[in-house]
Amino acid sequence: MTNTLLKLEQINTHIEQFHILHNVEFEVSPGEVTVLLGRNGAGKTTTLRTIMGLNNASNGTVTFKGEDITKLPPYHIAKKGIGYVPEDQGIFYGLTVGENMRVGMRKEDDATKERMEWVLELFPDLKKFWKKPGGQLSGGQKQMLSIARSYVNENDLLLIDEPSKGLAPVIVEKVIESIEKMKEKTTVVLVEQNFYMASRLGDRFYILDDGMTVHHGDMSALREDEELKRKYLGIA
Amino acid sequence: MESIIETKDLTISFGGHIAVNQVSVSIPRNLFTSVIGPNGAGKTTFFNLLSGQLNPTVGKVFFKGENITKKSTVERTRLGIGRSFQITNVFPNITVLENVRLAIQSREKVRFQMIRHFTYYKKFTEEALNILNTVLLSKRANALAANLSHGEKRKLEIAMLLALDPELLLLDEPTAGMSLEEVPAILEVIENIKKEGNRTIILIEHKMDMVLGLSDQIIVLYNGELLAQGNPEEIMDNETVQTAYIGGESK
Amino acid sequence: MDLFLNLAINGIATGMLIFLIACGLTLIFGLMDVLNFAHGGLFAWGAFVGVWAYGITQSFILSMLAAVIAGLLLGLITEYLIIKPVYGNHIQQILITLGFMLVLSELIKVVFGPNILAASKPPYLDGSWEFGDVTVIKYRALIIVVGLLLFLVIMAVLKFTKIGLIVRAGVMNKEMVQALGINIRLVFIGVFMVGSALAALGGALFAPSSGVAYAEMGMEFGIFAFIVVIIGGMGSVPGSLVAALLVGLSNGFMAYYYSDLAMAVTMILMFIVLIFRPEGLFRVSGVSNK
């Protein structure tokens, strides 16, 4: 019990009149990478948004570090040490790359600066286009910016929605390495369609379908289990 | 082989930064061509230049031998160049079905009809539903496009392109964000078009397995320049491509 | 030459006066993308509170202070009751703020009576200095100074703090800003209050210059402020300053040289600017996320 960082119990989420999530349950242990899988429209993004407080759960609880955060406003949740990379990147189009990074910084101390340097090394493109408005970046560059922005804060938990989307293979590799590197300090919940990436990073997995958690287990098990893969992911 | 679209010294710079640099390529008709390259290499910009969203600083674009450099997006679409967008670009507050129907309406040249009721054109609706079926989206036909999940929007994006039924299809990362389960369906659609043999497809994609599986020809852009052009084997053997783009071991 | 100087100085002063009305709106309309038709109402309230406070205290400084405080309070109320439910929806903003504008203007009559109020200025700000043939009205000189000071302060705040960034980011993508740990509500309330206080201060400074405060001044000058913000380019504070000066100067010179068109100068100016620069003089990139 003590070993859970994040826990979702009986989460139901409505968007307007639509009932999107039905009794979603899952648990994240510290230091692990948990992967959310499922087909389009299954409710993965909604799950992450519900954790962030961007969608409100109509019932059920989200517990983070033993504390009920279900009803907290998003900024409050973020301040508790949760970073978020949304699937649409969430770039402020009119602000420059630098300004985008600056808005995202929760603190401006030395540790942050250090992380900033590391991030810019990771994605040199961002350094190159530091003064360019975010809206003018290429699709992949936007993705990098979104990831980078979440990296500069010290997060206990990072929710990442499809980071590999639109990234060139080299960069995907870099992102994988970076997440591996952060793992000790930062727990990660990852939504990922790129099975290669998911299986390299994931410790545990959950499969969502039609707003319900239909399966979960260790990633290693999934990697071997062709049957499961075919059933839920349509791959062999 | 006869080329359907051809560029000559195509160049564009955004306030000093040259995004596409003197690219001259010729895309053969009815072949499947892929464009690859690192992020920010200029692939999307290259598409924008072909489809008319952007005008080149220097250089020319020829479509079926005709110089279309000065032509607008609208004219190029009417000539038969259709595209999908990397960042989804649909009509958010109308239904999925109407999104697709608009594309059909354009293809059927029903543009200034303001007397008839839109339901008069029954076959548009039927066809739109058919297309939604092929991209596995018919279940969401009556949802507002804004309410789609990301992957669903990508499918809608493709559906609209199919509805337009252009001679030249420019696909900008059509399967980005699409689930593993659904990619095959989309691939099938693309493969079917390819098989029909009278359409030309140009694809931007980072998923190398897909690129290699589909392409007859691959173009590599790097820093806005044309780095290489050739069949998949040639490209995979190219060392620069390997180090600059693909990186370490990759699937 | 003297004539030219006279016209120029008065034009600049008028421009500054207009800037005082517009700068609050630049912040609210430009940064927060809120079409606040009640802005003029806040301006009128500032004028009335200023006149009233001056009548009681006989202190110019205190009257300005009173107006600012009234502006802050009204700003808080406005944001909380009126604006909060309609962020991001221009159509609803128009309707609700116009309704609130009616309420504000009418309330002025309830509180201060239906008559116009005479606004006087302290004796030390009365009259003018004469330099040869050049007349410099003291109060107008004060307005130029205050306008410049405000401009510098606003610029400094926007430049050296994250506030400006956060507000702009918040308008572009409110959810994301929150997900980054920022309580955007608080920031918006704050900016809205400051914007309202600036409007009220504008009103309080304006009344003694024209000598009266009247309930309808809100609507009249509210639209004027919109024009200036548009000419300057939405969201650009320097743009508003330049636009305000341009409006002031062109009004002055046109009134002198071609007074037949004086009524239309501002509109013609806006027309010309928009035809040649469709996004205003100073373009702020991507205020909206499209």
Added chain:
Amino acid sequence: NESGGDEPSGDPQQEETEENNEEESEGNEEEKEPIKIGVLASLSGVLEAYGAQTQKGFELGLDYATNGTREFNGRPIEVIYEDTETNPEVATQKALKLLEDDQVDFLVGSSSSGDTLAVTGLAEEFETIMVVEPAVADSITGAEFNEYIFRTARNSSQDSAAAAAAIADEGVKIATLAPDYAFGHDGIAAFKPYAEELGAEIVHEEYAPQDSTDFTPHIQKIIESDPDYLYVVWAGANSPWNQLKDMDVQGKGIKISTGAPDIAALKTMNDLVGMEGFTVYYHTLPDNEVNDWLVEEHKARYDGEVPDLFTPGGMSAAISIVEALKQSDGSTDANELISVMEGMSFETPKGTMTFREEDHQALQPMYAIKLVEKDGYDYPVPELIRVMEPGETEPPIKNGQ
């Protein structure tokens, strides 16, 4: 009514009542049918203050003319006030309601010329007498005249004649400043011939936008034309007074003259002490019993407030209606009323007014005044120089043009 005793015309009214009672015996059984008057005024919006003055004046006028009984020949007089909101469309709608629904016998109003013009046609259509008060546009009794229209208010031309009489003289150089819309242009156009006839020379005409924030360039031009007098026609809250002071126009030897406005606006004219001009009304200026009654009664009813610029107008309109009824023996038939009202004279707080036969414009006294500082007043007080008799400010007849 306690002050009814001073009212001289009390007795004849009584007699008439009796006479009528005999004639209309069938009406005696039940309540007598009331005489209805509809008053249109701006009771909200920009001209609200004017509307309120008219309303108060009208109330007082009725009480005065009927000795507080609000009856005529035993028939109660009923007044319905409607707010035009200074919007012609609303004015039309309210007028229709009054004319058709309430079947008023008289219309009175309104505070703006536009509203009034929108309604005068209806008065004609319904064959109902309309007493115009206090709208000033010349065209109401001029180009747009119809015979149902009577005006107790002075018109622009009378203002101008008064203004000219107050300042114009042989060899005097006059510059003018007016708002750049119909009211201003009409005012100056009417002023010019009067002033020129008196030997003055108009050296410069300046028009400034009504809502101008900066009058200095206009004032600059006026100063350059170097006149003896600056005649200002102005109405509305936003005014040039402050800047005239700031630019030290009077210090440069230019005397300012204008029509003194209502008290609220006078408060903004503190800088113009010493100015000579004219006014339609200020409560200390007229010297007659009606005015004494008005001032006293107004103070008594309204918290010690004195009547303002348009209060006597409202009162005059009420008095003129009662007077007309008297002369027509209580008939509310419009054609009969027209015939008695044409040329009718009646006593008002401003003295005797006469509806001129040709255009139904009431000729009335105006006042040449000077603004002086006075203890206990927070505004410059108009002080009488002389009363201008009605004939002195008689405007040209322009109906049907």
Added chain:
Amino acid sequence: MIKTIQKSTWIYIAVAFMLVLLPFFKDERWFLFLMIQVFTFGIFAMSYDLLLGYTGIVSFGHAMFFGLGAYSIGITLNFLESTFMNLFLGILLALVLGGIVAFFAGILTLRLKSHYYAMLTLALASLFLVLAEKWRSVTRGSDGFTFRIPELPGPLQDHRNLVVYMFCLVSMVLIFFGLRRLTESPLGKILVAIRENEGRVESLGFRIMPYKVIISVVSGVVASFAGVLYAISIRFVGTNVFGIDVTLDALLMTIIGGVGTLVGPIIGAGIIEFAHHYLSDLSDVHWIFERWIILFGIVYILAVIFFPAGIVGTLWHKLAKRKHKKQEMKQKTSDKLAS
């Protein structure tokens, strides 16, 4: 789909028919006049909705068309004899002028985005206002002028108001059905697409300019016609027809009724005119209502809070929600049956 359309059409026709009968039950003229105002402003607001609701164009200067219409008819009938020939001439003039001005205004929408276009139209309308103010020999400036409308033949003259009422009502109904057909035509669908995403419309192969110009002209002509009706109903024209208030009225009626619904603006016009009428009468009831404008303002505020998408829009929304719920229930039961 077709079924529902027919159903709503029948409802509209029934309502129109009731409106035809209305004056035979309540024939006070002020009431008819009020209804005429509702019809004219209903038409005007519909023309506004065409821009705002269907094409996403915000205009702060729509009054210019209204004013053009009012002045065209007023000046024609004032300067020429008041005959039917000239009445038609005046209407024709109004429509043509409205169309021409709208054509140029429409071209400008291409260059300018949202607020900037809105303010540009504001400038245009103000210039017309200045023109009306300055061209006094024709317009009589801010005082305005009255004019006569031609006499109707024989007995009809006695029921002139009824005739004007019917004329306005029929105009409104015809315009409503006409515009509704327009918005539901393929062209109407393109307009909505333009509202939603201009750039994408082009890459589907539609040129934007003709559509914006077409809709601007249609809207301008209809607005101008509303101005004609307005002037005819009060037989007076003053500069107020070019005022910002007129535009704001149209805007408010459209928003209150429901943007992009066409019936909404008519209902909005009804609500605003009647609320205005009854609220302003309240001041007779009690002095506390002397400041009835405050209540009027509060109506706007409450409208936004309770009907965020306008009255019609919000009701439709609710209806859709209910339908969805029903469908969901059905689906659930059928799912259960299937499994």
